[in-house]
Amino acid sequence: MGPERHERGEVRERPAPHERPHGPPRVRLDLPRVKRRGWLPEYDPEAFGRTSERIARFLGTGRFIVWMTVVIILWVVWNTTVPGHLRFDQYPFIFLTLMLSLQASYAAPLILLAQNRQDDRDRVNLEQDRKQNERSIADTEYLTREIAALRMGLGEVATRDWIRSEFQELVKELEQRRVFPEESEERDR
Numbered sequence: 001m002g003p004e005r006h007e008r009g010e011v012r013e014r015p016a017p018h019e020r021p022h023g024p025p026r027v028r029l030d031l032p033r034v035k036r037r038g039w040l041p042e043y044d045p046e047a048f049g050r051t052s053e054r055i056a057r058f059l060g061t062g063r064f065i066v067w068m069t070v071v072i073i074l075w076v077v078w079n080t081t082v083p084g085h086l087r088f089d090q091y092p093f094i095f096l097t098l099m100l101s102l103q104a105s106y107a108a109p110l111i112l113l114a115q116n117r118q119d120d121r122d123r124v125n126l127e128q129d130r131k132q133n134e135r136s137i138a139d140t141e142y143l144t145r146e147i148a149a150l151r152m153g154l155g156e157v158a159t160r161d162w163i164r165s166e167f168q169e170l171v172k173e174l175e176q177r178r179v180f181p182e183e184s185e186e187r188d189r
Contacts (some may be wrong), residue, residue: 049117056114059107072096 027033058064075096079089089095 049113052110053114053117055107056111059111072100 075089076093079087079093079096084090
C-alpha cells in the first residue's frame with residue numbers, strides 16, 4: 001500500500017489489508033470463502049436427488065404394489081393364525097398401521113422431491129426449446145428477406161422472353177429503317 005500522511009506531516013506506511021492491527025481480518029471478495037465445518041453431516045444433494053427419484057419411480061410401479069400387497073397379506077395371516085407367543089404384532093395390527101404410516105411419511109417427501117427435480121428439468125428443456133424457436137424464427141425471417149431480395153433482383157434480370165421481345169423490336173425497327181430510306185431514295189430520283 002502507499003504512504004499515508006498524518007496531521008503533523010509524518011509519513012507512515014499504510015498496513016496491508018491482511019495485516020490490520022485491530023479487528024478481524026478483512027474479507028477479500030476475489031477469493032472463495034473457506035467453508036466452515038458444520039454440526040450436520042454433509043451430503044451430495046445431486047446423489048440424494050437421484051436416489052429419491054429411483055425410489056419414487058419404484059413406488060409408482062405395479063411391482064411395488066404387488067410386493068406391498070404380499071407383505072400386508074403375510075403380515076395379517078401370520079398375526080391371525082400363528083400362536084400368540086410367536087406373533088410380533090400383539091394388538092390388532094397397530095404395528096402394521098405404524099409401518100404403513102412410516103412408509104407413507106417417507107414416500108411423500110421423496111415423491112415431491114422427484115417431482116421438483118422433474119419440474120426443474122422441464123423448465124430447462126422449455127427454455128432451450130424457446131431459444132431454439134427464437135433462432136428458427138430469426139433464421140426463417142432472414143431467409144424470407146433473402147428470397148424477397150432475390151425476387152426483386154430477378155425482376156431486374158433479363159429473361160429469355162424479354163430478350164427475345166427486345167430482339168424482335170430491334171429487327172422491326174431495323175426493317176423500318178431499311179424500308180424508309182429506300183422509299184426516300186426512290187422519291188429523290
